[in-house]
Amino acid sequence: MTEYLVFRLYAPLASWGEAAVGESRPSATYPGRGAIIGLLGAALGVRRDDDERQRQLRESVCIAVKQRSPGTLLRDYHTAQVPAAQSKVTYHTRRDELNAPRKVINTILSSRDYRCDGLWTVAVWLTSQATLTLNEMEQALKTPYFPLYLGRKACPPAGPLAPRRETCGCLLDALDTSFPPLCGTADEERRVLNLPDETLYAWEGDPKHLDGSLEGNESNDVWDEPLHRRRWQFGPRAEFRRIVGQEEGR
Template identity: 45%
Template sequence: MQQYLSFQLYGVLASWGEQAVGESRHSATHPSRSAILGLLAAALGIKREQEQVLKRLSDSVAMGFKVMHSGLVLKDYHTVQIPAEDKKAKHHYTRRDELFRSGKPGTVLSSREYRQDALALAAVWLNEQAAYSLEQLKQALQQPSFQLYLGRKSCPLSLPVNPKIIAADSFISALEQYPPFEAEKKHYLGLENITYYWEKSPHSGIENYGYRVSRYDQPLNRKHWQFCSRDEYVLLATGESHVSESR
C-alpha cells in the first residue's frame, strides 16, 4: 500500500489562478498544483527567492484532489495605482515614495475572480528521490512557518488543514478515508457531484481513469511568474458512492 498525506482546503474565499491575459485574473474550479506547492513551501518556511529549493519540493511530490463543492463565483473589479517609470529611482522605503516621488502615478484596471465557500481535499504522495518525507510535510502543515492561504494572500484558511497520513491502494481511497468535518456533513454532501483531479504518477494508484486535460500550473520560473502545462486527469463521481480504481 502507498502512503498519502491528506488534508482539507476550506475557506470563505479561494482563488486557483488560471492563465492571466490582460486585466482579467480568473480562478479555476479546483486547486492548482502551483497553489498547493506554494502552501507547502509556506509551511516549510521556503522563501519565494529560493528557486532551487522550490524546484526540489516540486520534484518531490505529486498530488490529487477531491472536490465536493467548487464554490460560487465572486468577481472583484478594481483599480490599482502603479508608479511612473523612473530608471534613476533608488530604493523606496514606503508605498508613498514609490507612487508619488517618481512622477505622476498611473492606473491599471483589474478584474479578479474568486470562489466562495469552496471545499476540497488534497492528497500528496512522494515521487522517487524525494527531498522531503510525508512526516516532514505533515509537521510543517501543523506548525507552518508562514501564513497559509488558498491561492492568494487575501484568501486565508477558514479551518486548519488537519493533515493525516493515510495508507491506501490509491489517492482516491485515501481521500475517502479522510475524516469529514462538520461543515462538510451539514452543508455539502449531496449538493453536487464529487469530482477527482490528479496528475499521472506511478504512485497515484489510478491508471488513466476518466478524461485528460492540459493545465498551465506547473511552476517554471518563480521570478518571472512563468508556468508550463501538465496533463491532469479528471473523474466525475456521483455523491459518495465508491469509485472503481481500475478500468
C-alpha cells in the first residue's frame, strides 16, 4: 500500500508548455512533471530563485496524471513590436524598447497554444529521499502561498483542486479517485465538458507502477525535468503512458 496525494485540475484555459522553437509556443495535452512541481512550489511558497528548496521539492516527489479530457486546442495569435539589434545599444526594459526610434522598430509574430476545458487528476507520492510530507503539500494546496495557475498566469483554476491523501494498493486506484462533479451530476459533467470515451494515464518511475502490468504501456523520454528554474533549464525523464477505453475502465 502506498500513500498518494491526489487532486484535480480544471480551467477554461490551460497551457502545458513544451519545447518552444522560434515564435511558436505549443502546449501538451496534460501537465508534465515541471508543471506539477511548479504548481506545488507556488502553493508551498518556494521561490524560483531558491535553488535549495527547489531541489528539495524536485527530489521529494514522483507524479502521475490521469487525463479525463485533453480539452480543445485554442491558438492565440500575437504581434509585438521590438527594436532591431544595434551595436552599442542596450535596452534594459520594455519601456526602453518602446521608446526606441520608430525607424529601428520591427514587428514579430508569435502564437501561443492553450487547452480549453481540459480536466485532469494528479497523483503525487514521495521518494525515498523526500524532505517534504504529503500533509504539507495537501495543506499548501488548500491555502496556497502564491496564486495557482495552470501553466500561465492567465489560466487560474476554475474548480476546486480538492486535494486529499489516499492509501491505495496501486497507482491506478489513486488516479481513479472520484471527485464531486464540477457541474450537476457526473452525467451532466460528462455532457457539458464533452468528456471523451478514452482516458490517458501518464506516470514515471516503475513501468509496472500503474497496476502491476505492462500490457498496453508505451514509453518515451520527455524533456520536462526541471533542472534550474532561474535559467529555465529542463532535462529528460522516462514517462510511461496507457490509453484505456470506456469499456475497459473501472
